[in-house]
Amino acid sequence: MSLVRKSFCRNCGATCGVELEIEDNVPVALRGDRDNPVSRGYFCIKGVASLERQQGLGRLPGSLKRTGGELEPIAMDAALDEIAARLKELVDRHGPASVGLWFGTGAFSSSLAISVGKGFASSLGTPQIYTTQTIDQSPKAITALRMGAFKSGKQNIATSDVWLLSAVNPIASHQAGWGSHTMYAPGAALRAEKKRGLKLIVIDPRRTETARLADIHLRPKPGQDVAVNAALLNVILSEGLHDQAFCDRYVGNLDRLREAVARYTPEYAEREAGVPADDLRAAARMFGGARRGATSSGTGSNMAPFANLADHLLECLNVVCGRYRRAGETIINPSILSAGPVGEGVYPPYPIWDHSPKMASHPEAGWACPTEYPANLLADEILHPDGLKALIVVAGNPLMAIPDYTAVRKAFEHIELLVTLDVRMSETAELSDYVLACKTPYERADLALMTDGNSPFPAAQYTEPVFAAPGDALEEWRILHGLARRMGFPITWEFSNYGSPPTGRQMVLDVDDDPDSDELFDFICSHPEAPFSRLKANADAVGLVLADMALPKVLPASPEDMARLDVMPPEVAAEFEQCFATHQRQHLDDGQLLLHSRRLLEAMNSNYLDSETILRRQPVNTLRMHPDDLARRGLQDGQAVAVDSGHAALTTLAEADPTQLPGTVSMHHAWGVGPEKIPVSVLIDKDGMREAHNFVPRMSGIPVTVRRAG
Numbered sequence: 001m002s003l004v005r006k007s008f009c010r011n012c013g014a015t016c017g018v019e020l021e022i023e024d025n026v027p028v029a030l031r032g033d034r035d036n037p038v039s040r041g042y043f044c045i046k047g048v049a050s051l052e053r054q055q056g057l058g059r060l061p062g063s064l065k066r067t068g069g070e071l072e073p074i075a076m077d078a079a080l081d082e083i084a085a086r087l088k089e090l091v092d093r094h095g096p097a098s099v100g101l102w103f104g105t106g107a108f109s110s111s112l113a114i115s116v117g118k119g120f121a122s123s124l125g126t127p128q129i130y131t132t133q134t135i136d137q138s139p140k141a142i143t144a145l146r147m148g149a150f151k152s153g154k155q156n157i158a159t160s161d162v163w164l165l166s167a168v169n170p171i172a173s174h175q176a177g178w179g180s181h182t183m184y185a186p187g188a189a190l191r192a193e194k195k196r197g198l199k200l201i202v203i204d205p206r207r208t209e210t211a212r213l214a215d216i217h218l219r220p221k222p223g224q225d226v227a228v229n230a231a232l233l234n235v236i237l238s239e240g241l242h243d244q245a246f247c248d249r250y251v252g253n254l255d256r257l258r259e260a261v262a263r264y265t266p267e268y269a270e271r272e273a274g275v276p277a278d279d280l281r282a283a284a285r286m287f288g289g290a291r292r293g294a295t296s297s298g299t300g301s302n303m304a305p306f307a308n309l310a311d312h313l314l315e316c317l318n319v320v321c322g323r324y325r326r327a328g329e330t331i332i333n334p335s336i337l338s339a340g341p342v343g344e345g346v347y348p349p350y351p352i353w354d355h356s357p358k359m360a361s362h363p364e365a366g367w368a369c370p371t372e373y374p375a376n377l378l379a380d381e382i383l384h385p386d387g388l389k390a391l392i393v394v395a396g397n398p399l400m401a402i403p404d405y406t407a408v409r410k411a412f413e414h415i416e417l418l419v420t421l422d423v424r425m426s427e428t429a430e431l432s433d434y435v436l437a438c439k440t441p442y443e444r445a446d447l448a449l450m451t452d453g454n455s456p457f458p459a460a461q462y463t464e465p466v467f468a469a470p471g472d473a474l475e476e477w478r479i480l481h482g483l484a485r486r487m488g489f490p491i492t493w494e495f496s497n498y499g500s501p502p503t504g505r506q507m508v509l510d511v512d513d514d515p516d517s518d519e520l521f522d523f524i525c526s527h528p529e530a531p532f533s534r535l536k537a538n539a540d541a542v543g544l545v546l547a548d549m550a551l552p553k554v555l556p557a558s559p560e561d562m563a564r565l566d567v568m569p570p571e572v573a574a575e576f577e578q579c580f581a582t583h584q585r586q587h588l589d590d591g592q593l594l595l596h597s598r599r600l601l602e603a604m605n606s607n608y609l610d611s612e613t614i615l616r617r618q619p620v621n622t623l624r625m626h627p628d629d630l631a632r633r634g635l636q637d638g639q640a641v642a643v644d645s646g647h648a649a650l651t652t653l654a655e656a657d658p659t660q661l662p663g664t665v666s667m668h669h670a671w672g673v674g675p676e677k678i679p680v681s682v683l684i685d686k687d688g689m690r691e692a693h694n695f696v697p698r699m700s701g702i703p704v705t706v707r708r709a710g
């Protein structure tokens with residue numbers, strides 16, 4: 001008998017509502033849920049491919065253990081017993097810091113995996129936590145830690161007059177920055193906002209799907225975000241378009257910022273970045289002249305040289321224009337699952353790297369995102385004699401994601417114990433000593449925490465498991481709790497939504513406890529109008545819209561709170577000098593092109609790249625080139641080409657793409673090419689030019705040569 005269940009997709013941060021048809025515990029169809037008030041039926045190609053991921057595609061029917069070089073089946077309980085014993089022995093011999101955890105893209109799609117996982121690490125006593133954030137998003141954290149952050153958060157796009165997207169393409173990625181409902185049906189949502197009157201500015205070398213909707217599209221050379229952002233600030237500050245009253249109250253070192261950007265005139269930026277000066281002036285006036293609106297950034301600028309400085313300057317646009325929620329304004333969506341009262345004020349700068357334990361391999365390195373070490377240093381930490389001996393990979397594929405594939409592979413082959421928790425085999429799982437079978441999203445209960453606060457009205461959703469998992473598969477958090485129980489320590493779990501300030505709300509998962517997910521969700525749901533019982537009662541409906549909720553207002557700052565956003569701390573000023581003196585004079589060798597990263601609608605980092613649905617549309621990770629660049633080299637569309645960064649080379653197929661900026665090429669990150677599935681990260685030198693604190697190397701804007709292969 002077939003039945004229809006409602007749930008939500010957890011393949012990316014949009015959490016679109018979904019309807020699944022189930023026959024005899026087997027999902028036979030799924031579609032976007034037209035009744036879902038937030039996503040309203042939207043569903044992308046990755047959501048469609050979920051069923052393949054659920055039922056085929058190397059789905060793990062059970063857990064595996066490496067025996068005599070081969071991975072062989074093992075029961076979950078037996079695997080947990082053995083892994084716990086080996087971890088205990090490593091901790092006894094080398095201390096708790098010899099054990100690390102990696103949280104990948106899949107972990108971000110579970111509302112419990114990372115927060116319980118971080119509780120596992122802190123309760124064990126290891127600071128060795130790594131996530132994908134220090135690959136593609138950490139400049140945002142560095143900015144907040146060096147500048148401080150405004151407590152009430154940015155304005156919402158639904159109430160804005162202007163929005164600036166820097167190197168982010170939400171129509172492909174469904175990522176559009178905090179407080180944005182444009183992650184659901186992004187094209188339609190952006191078009192609707194524009195119809196309402198929103199002005200859209202896009203900074204991106206490529207004429208992306210999103211850039212086609214822009215009122216102003218600035219196309220800098222990859223890696224020139226500093227010049228563009230500094231020129232925008234130059235115009236806004238010199239023409240008095242900033243919010244002086246906000247700056248007087250909340251901003252420190254504005255004069256130093258003004259001085260630092262003075263030499264970045266639009267004409268200077270035009271010479272460096274290739275963007276017409278008149279367009280830069282028009283964009284600055286559009287952004288500064290609006291009443292409300294903010295900026296968001298993505299991988300393009302967050303992976304490029306001087307990524308931290310570029311992000312700092314982008315946030316300075318919000319700061320000098322006072323583009324945060326202000327006292328007295330109504331909060332249209334108060335993030336009912338994860339936020340408390342919201343007020344004006346500043347979290348002061350906090351250089352967490354000075355206050356965290358240091359890495360054995362890099363005594364100068366500490367946590368870069370709150371409580372996370374830089375991913376780019378993981379390989380060194382594994383190979384250091386006093387470094388990591390065991391790594392637990394939670395729902396990720398770091399072998400394909402971390403820069404410098406050859407170095408990472410060598411480290412993963414060297415480590416004493418590699419354990420991967422996943423729903424399917426991945427390249428990392430293939431190297432692991434144990435692969436533990438996890439439940440897929442539709443097999444587990446969950447809260448839509450990732451999108452809490454993003455819809456333009458208060459809403460929340462809980463889903464029950466919609467069908468049973470095979471065998472003894474478990475949720476990631478329960479596997480970690482199972483290990484802790486066997487090792488004999490309780491997990492002190494502090495609930496916080498990833499990226500949000502700590503809540504201070506703690507729950508102890510004791511060695512004798514065996515709670516299910518609902519008990520933890522009950523603890524999370526503390527809002528009086530959205531208790532867990534109310535969400536659970538709506539689990540098979542369409543989510544909970546709190547249409548009758550009295551919307552709160554932003555509170556005024558406490559008079560004692562005199563903290564300020566530091567827009568030009570000495571360290572940033574020094575980076576600015578260095579950038580001006582070196583990077584901005586970058587010259588390419590004759591014939592070199594700049595390789596930049598890109599996202600595909602069909603993939604989420606390394607996920608979905610082996611799906612038949614996806615491969616029918618995009619079978620190969622091609623090198624996208626402008627037709628003129630192909631012709632100049634005597635190359636044809638579809639021809640095999642060798643791409644050489646000087647650090648390493650790979651071979652793939654060229655694809656003519658008129659949306660590329662001439663002189664640039666692009667590939668999707670984390671996707672292997674050729675029979676050995678070598679990812680693009682092989683081209684990156686992890687020890688080359690690196691950012692401060694997060695040690696992000698040059699992952700975009702890489703000079704490469706391209707020639708006919710063979």
Ligand code: SF4
Binds near residue numbers: 011012013048174
């Ligand atoms: S946009 Fe994200 S959440 Fe929505 S269907 Fe696609 S993958 Fe799923």
